[in-house]
Amino acid sequence: MATMTAAQQRAQAKVQYDAFVAACPSRQLLDRISDKWVTLILAALGNGSPHRAGTDCAGEPRAMRYSELARLLAGISQKMLTQTLRSLERDGLLTRTVTPTVPVTVSYELTDLGLSLYDMMRGLKSWAETHMDDVLANRGTYDARVD
Amino acid sequence: MATMTAAQQRAQAKVQYDAFVAACPSRQLLDRISDKWVTLILAALGNGSPHRAGTDCAGEPRAMRYSELARLLAGISQKMLTQTLRSLERDGLLTRTVTPTVPVTVSYELTDLGLSLYDMMRGLKSWAETHMDDVLANRGTYDARVD
DNA sequence: CAGGATCCCGCTAGATACTG
DNA sequence: CAGTATCTAGCGGGATCCTG
Numbered sequence: 001m002a003t004m005t006a007a008q009q010r011a012q013a014k015v016q017y018d019a020f021v022a023a024c025p026s027r028q029l030l031d032r033i034s035d036k037w038v039t040l041i042l043a044a045l046g047n048g049s050p051h052r053a054g055t056d057c058a059g060e061p062r063a064m065r066y067s068e069l070a071r072l073l074a075g076i077s078q079k080m081l082t083q084t085l086r087s088l089e090r091d092g093l094l095t096r097t098v099t100p101t102v103p104v105t106v107s108y109e110l111t112d113l114g115l116s117l118y119d120m121m122r123g124l125k126s127w128a129e130t131h132m133d134d135v136l137a138n139r140g141t142y143d144a145r146v147d
Numbered sequence: 148m149a150t151m152t153a154a155q156q157r158a159q160a161k162v163q164y165d166a167f168v169a170a171c172p173s174r175q176l177l178d179r180i181s182d183k184w185v186t187l188i189l190a191a192l193g194n195g196s197p198h199r200a201g202t203d204c205a206g207e208p209r210a211m212r213y214s215e216l217a218r219l220l221a222g223i224s225q226k227m228l229t230q231t232l233r234s235l236e237r238d239g240l241l242t243r244t245v246t247p248t249v250p251v252t253v254s255y256e257l258t259d260l261g262l263s264l265y266d267m268m269r270g271l272k273s274w275a276e277t278h279m280d281d282v283l284a285n286r287g288t289y290d291a292r293v294d
Numbered sequence: 295c296a297g298g299a300t301c302c303c304g305c306t307a308g309a310t311a312c313t314g
Numbered sequence: 315c316a317g318t319a320t321c322t323a324g325c326g327g328g329a330t331c332c333t334g
Contacts, residue, residue: 010221017221021187026268029275032282034181040168066316074157074164077308082317092285103315104314113281120274121173127267128176134260135179138239213296224328229297250295251334298333305326313318 032091037076037084039121044072045094045110046118061118063097063109093117179238184223184231186268191219192241192257193265208265210244210256240264 021027033039048059064072070081085108088094093114099105110118168174180186195206211219217228232255235241240261246252257265 014222021183021222025275025279026186026272027183028279028282029271030181030186034177036168036174039173039177070316075161075168078317079309079319080307083307090286090289091282092289093282098316101315104317106316113278113285116278117274120271123270124176124267125173127264128172131260131263132172132175135175135238135240138260139237142237142239217296225297226299226329227327230327245296253296296334298331300329300331302329303325303327305324307324308322310321311319314316 033117033121035084037073037080038088040073040076041069041081041084041088042093042110042114042118042121044069045108046115046121061110061115063107066106066108069108088114180264180268182231184220184227185235187220187223188216188228188231188235189240189257189261189265189268191216192255193262193268208257208262210254213253213255216255235261 045064046061048062066081066085069085070076070078073081085094085096089096089108092111094108094110097107097109099107192211193208195209213228213232216232217223217225220228232241232243236243236255239258241255241257244254244256246254
């Protein structure tokens, strides 16, 4: 059993490190918002429509129905839409309201917490719009230098 | 060919939508920072060490060597470390300096752009620390309600 | 020391079909 | 209308081995 000292100890240290990283609030936040559809759903519910090319999103937060979201987020599959909405509901970022009409009507709306997250996303957005072209420019020159 | 109208048109709309989303600066930023190792490398170079449990990161930005980063980020594989550093260099977020000693010495340091991104990450971090416990609490009650 | 080259595996997004 | 169930392929990421 003397052979496990070196590699094994490193492996264990790694596990502990990973666990620590996973417990970090920033990491958890990133895991949540880095999901492609999460941000789009937030944007949809946050300003009444996902931002489109020309129109600079000027809507107000409002509730939306399942089918409305599905239409707005053109590329999403039913599975991912449902799954993402569920997880957001679970985290208290939005509310799911079922109205027992025939057929049933379900609507989704951001909570205060969800709105707060949406606001922070707009901060991200402004950083992105300020600096991403620099990044892309750097990327271009880097790629050109390789040839 | 009359059978392709419905499904096919939706498919095309989806492709265009996806392309639009991919071109969005916010999306590109998210794709970059949502990478697990990117944020950790940023944190490491940004304050002299990745934040640890007790010590509330109070270091200063400084250059680090490859092996130093590898030791600090205990869980990372060589492959991912190299790969991530390369992509960050490509984007102009850090510089890679080779000193032709024997054996070679390579050091990495954040650029101004990289520091700016690191600052924004700290904004994220503060949001996370303020609100993530709410999220986790909601998650707990939601799970309890299901039983 | 710093990194390139391969192989391989688990996860998950997506398509399809069905239902209360 | 608003989902659920199932199956599958693709790929990100890790482990391992090798080099200037």
